[in-house]
Amino acid sequence: MSAVSTSSFSIAGRQVGPGYEPYVIAEVSANHNGDIEKAKRIITQARQAGADAVKIQTYRPDTITLESDLADFRIVDGLWAGRTLYELYEWAHTPWEWHPELFAHARKEGITLFSSPFDSTAVDLLEELGAPAYKIASFEAVDIPLIEYVASKGKPMIISTGMADAAEIQEAVDAARGAGCEQLAILHCVSGYPAPAEDYNLRTIPDMIGRFGLVTGLSDHTLDNTTAITSIALGASLIEKHVTLDRSGGGPDDSFSLEPAELAALCRDTKTAWRSLGGIDYGRKSSEQGNVKFRRSLYFVKALRAGDVITEDAVRSVRPGYGLTPKYLHAILGKTVKVDVDMHTPVKAELIAD
Structure with missing residues (x-):
């Protein structure tokens, strides 16, 4: 089954697509560091910076991994070396009891909030809270049953493609379409934390647009905004970046996240880049x-x-x-x-x- 071409779609009333200003998603991830008030401050800062949406992650350690010390479950290098997967996700997760308060806070601030669910029970919780869209994380892009369950809810979906090859991306897209998703976007992504700019190969973005016929964006794990801004010139319609209040905060994702002033610059500069593209015009301006x-x-x-x-x-x-x-x-x-x-x-x- 091939993807149906989509020029744009809407998330909570905001049109997303190549004919509209870039849609900037501020990813909270684990940067609340176990403090709900900090999570709420990040939401507020994202709104003040001009982000279009804030995204959280909905899982518990027992819904995403197994509590095991076996070698398969131990992290031996990178930012989180020395921990088991269970320990990492126990540290990093956003408690489910926070979710109603975070959604209420986002509504109060006037900014869209949605989430990445990691299993069907997370989807059910988010449905109860009226989540306006869903994001499938890169590592879950191969979880076809999860994609189909999310797609069955009829909400806009964004699938991140880090580590997925072209065939796996097509399988994820076909699964979403086959299960009823009519509003679908994909994000070019490199699942390194942080990821060097030279790994991004941004020329992949126009190929993805032509190959899959979908609204396409970038999930950016580089340390500054250059890669994200450049992607706009190559057709990216969405930008997702991790955000924090303080890069030295010591949380799981703080070290590769944007601080508020940097997020404000991202929101401003991606929109400037998009406006500068305009159309083909040799006339006097x-x-x-x-x-x-x-x-x-x-x-x-x-x-x-x-x-x-x-x-x-x-x-x-x-x-x-x-x-x-x-x-x-x-x-x-x-x-x-x-x-x-x-x-x-x-x-x-x-x-x-x-």
Whole structure:
């Protein structure tokens, strides 16, 4: 089953797609560090920075992994080395009892809140809370039953594609479509924490747009905003970035997350990048109208009487640009003027005989 081309869709009334300003998602992830008040402050800061949405993650350690010390379950390198998967997710998870309060706080702040569910019970909780959209995390892009269950709810879905190859992305897209999802986006992603910019290969984004026919964006794990802003020029319509109040906060994801001022810059600069794309236009732009005086054109540099021949010493190519363009210089030499002209008069076609 192939994907159906989608030019745009709506999340909580905000249109998302190539014809609209980039949709910026502030990912809280584990950056609340076990403090609900901190989670609420991140939501507030995201709204103040201009983000379109805040995203959390809905799982418990027992819904995402097994409590085991076996080698398969131990993390041996990277940011979280030395922990088991269960210990990491116990540390990082957003307690389910927080969810109603966080959704209420987001509504109060006037910003969209949705989540990444990691199993069907998480989806059921989010449905009870009226989540307006769902995000499938990169590592769950191969969980076809989860994708189908989320898709069955009829909400907009965003699937992150880190670690997935083209065939796996197609399988995820087909599963979502087959289970009833009509509003679908995919995010190009590198599942490194942090990820070096050179791993992103952003030219993949236009290929994804052509290959899958979907609204496409970027889940960015680099340490600054350059990669995200660049992706806009290549067709990204959504940007997701981890956010925190303090990068030195010591939480699981703090070290590769944006602080509030950086998030504000991301929201501003991605929108500027999108506006700068515009359309194909070789015409004079509104900001150029007042600068015609700085272009070259032809001017009479001595007075002529009606019937006088235009000679080389009678005209010059100079600024401003109110006369004929200099390409007409040789065409007018040897012609006569129809009326008297004063020195420093712009050369106009109507002044010249034939």
